[in-house]
Amino acid sequence: MSITVITPVLNESTFLPLYLQSVTAFADEVIIVDGGSTDGSIEMIESFASTHPNIRLYLSMQGTAYTDEWNESDVRNFMVDQAKGDWIANIDADEVFDDAFQSTVPALLPQLDADVLMFPMINFWKDPWTVRVNAPNDERWSNDIIRMWRNGKGIRYRDQKHHCTLRGKTGDVWTLPSQRLNIPLYHYHYAFGNRFKFNDNRRGDVNLYENVGKPDWSYRHGEYEIKLVPFAGKHPEVVNAYMESQSMKGWDG
Template sequence: MSEFKKRVLVGSPVHQKPAILEPFLHSLQRLTCNTIDIHFFFIDDNQNNESSAMLTSFQETTPNIKIESSQLADVYLRDERTHYWNDRLVWKVAGFKNHIINHCLEEKYDYLFLIDSDLLLEPETVENLIQTEKDIVSEVFWTRWQPNTEPLPQVWLMDEYTQWEQRRGEELTEEEKYKRHMEFINKLKEKGLYEVGGLGACTLLSRRALEKGVNFKQIKNLSFWGEDRHFCIRAAALGISLYVDTHMPAFHIYRDSDLAYVDEFMTKKKTNVNIKGKNKLTLSMVVKNEGNRYLKKALEQHRTFIDEAVIIDDGSTDNTVDICLETLKGIPVHIIQNTQSKFSNEVELRKQQWEETIKRNPDWILNLDADEIFETGFASGVKEILEQRKFDVVCFRLYDFWNKTHYREDMYWRAHLTYRPFLVRYHKNFNYVWKETAQHCGRFPKNIFELKSTTSSWRLKHFGWATKEERLTKYRRYIELDPESKYGWHEQYVSILDEHPNLIEWTE
């Protein structure tokens, strides 16, 4: 039946040590071929006889393989810090890739998949890329280009490796560059297909793109370093858009130390992703001028169990947004900034928070304020909650702390004796209705208890009252926003200033 399948040439110049080449070849052997007919073309540039023998063995056990020796003897160095390229090596590899392109055209393949020999693939990667119907599309992978830095994708938006949006002539501060950079990074951590300005190393090219003339030849009047830059600029000049897919990230063995994670990728990764994908936990939060309060501590705990965050910045004038982006680095974060606060009409603010959150297509929504932190152990305990299918609304007890170690309990302050909803499974087809009041409208729509609910023994610590200064600020705010106590309890408002409340020491 192969005559009805798309013919794909998988091509790779190979100059690789055996420890990395072995899992690379194993990864290629796992590629699914339900809709495609895969052939291989390796250019053997190894100076290691064992590596060349591995390619030969692969050829003997796998059909449709062509291997050519480069007949060259260049030295390519790499260590735990970086890879050491020079201009000669770059354009030698460019020549290899162009040779593979020519072979693909001569043999009339439908697609060429170019891959570096230190990458590992999910089995469905090539078929998935073909389904995007794009002429040039890469599968994303993430690399710590320098030790002890955050991993970055191999794709970019413009120039040599600019990973933030910037219009021609637009002047940006370093702070704005960082913010836009994080927006781009966080976007790529979500499954999707995105247009980019540059890509490489793990790329599917259609025959249509090859026939238009894309290749890796040096553009003589361009000083950008690296053959991929010249390829991408040539593609753009030919009118071919570039895309990155993020559904099946590849694994990059950039350093020998990365070999420790090969087995995990090859045997466990797909299962873990599927489990996580069914129970995506989205943190939803409203913040305003939280820089000197509890935000960083709270987010440091939350990041251990959330999958993404949607944060409404309600008119902050401090470094609140920077704290969110820095503390949740590596997790998709969606910041929505209000130039003017909406808190005076809380239902408007909560509706905005809800709408922005459900745009992310969450499975579960955890709605917390910036001064609320779960007790120790919740990170492991929440997994069981997310995996159960019986209940859609989970209620917890909230303890109002009056200092760092004690919570308040008296006739006015006993929220912890009641279970309140903080975690809700989102249902697209449910008709959510809000309590239309300017204050105390609730964090969630008022009719969520039409869904099946349960209680949890995990406790939530609230530090919003934990200092005298904060209590005084809140008291003044309530008196200003609700002077007639239409939305709250007058006696409770007054009790905020009680000098000798009943306090109980917290124990875990």
Template structure:
């Protein structure tokens, strides 16, 4: 059994080396679509071509970044169609699986009764020691998230713009597919590393800055719900621990 990892990227030089170091540990095939990066993103991807089975495509996004101007489902369905493995994992470039994923993956893929897997989604907030968790009226931050499915059974993205949604064959609900939750976290590092903000992040005013310009304000008090955090009690994946050690050595 084999796994294809698919991910779209745009100006992700902070995360792409970490991401590639992680997914090359378990992916048989990596399909990346670049939306027109002008930083070192593509350079990093090219540097990994000799280390892994990476297929890089370009689909330049036009219009307002990370908004409904982007035809994101078209890009993601393109990658789904190109995938040749038995299973597909859709990961964003700032998402890193816990190290245990590589250990459990063969068992997951051999389970003939399952078509879909979901994983605990852990969102780091402000730094690598803090996570954001659910609060009343704010259900986005600590849910299980669907990130892996069986290839070749008609699962694809609904034809919509940004915030595209997976659906089963014939447009039926993905949640009707045989599925289970796997107790291996998927860590989201976007709000803890690099600039910690990009255009489109602040649609809900969680970061307190207009149009995502300037420094994110992690002390911001939202008008409609509490922004609740907790101390991270787990262990970071090896690639993140290596990054921390490297940064400490440079300080």
């Protein structure tokens, strides 16, 4: 069974080499919509696509991603409509599946009765050796998350401009037959590169209210605990190679 990966992109030059190496190892088709990158992301994708013809890049006509002119549900549903695979996987550019995905999931798909697949989400915080986890009143970190679904079942994104969620054809996506696969999806947004983007601090978790400067990872705003634990797992090989190339062994940020 075939897999289509869909991804919106905006200025992801740090993560794209990792993402592209990872998803092209298992995806039959990769659909990307760029929302106005100015950091060389488009050129990176085009260069990679020159040797990987299963990558399709579209440039958004809506305006810069995540501004008021950008409608995230429209963008994501456009990619859903273009997808030809039997399964659709939503994987953001700063996310990499565990290596077990490639060796396990494609062969497993024909045996599944489920229409949606959930995976454990591992969110790194300030470096690639620290994980942010659930805390009271802050239940959005390191949860199981739906990131694959069967194509042709009417599963689409709700009409929301930002942070849109999935819905089923006749109701909530959580009511559809589902299965949890114990294969982590690692979120490296807060571990590498700038570790912070403009308008990325709506909850005030790193004390940068003007969206400028370097993140203050020690800041505690008092509304809820930012709970951290050491990372006890193993990074995917593409990430290990990146860290070695950047001499990040023992790196403390």
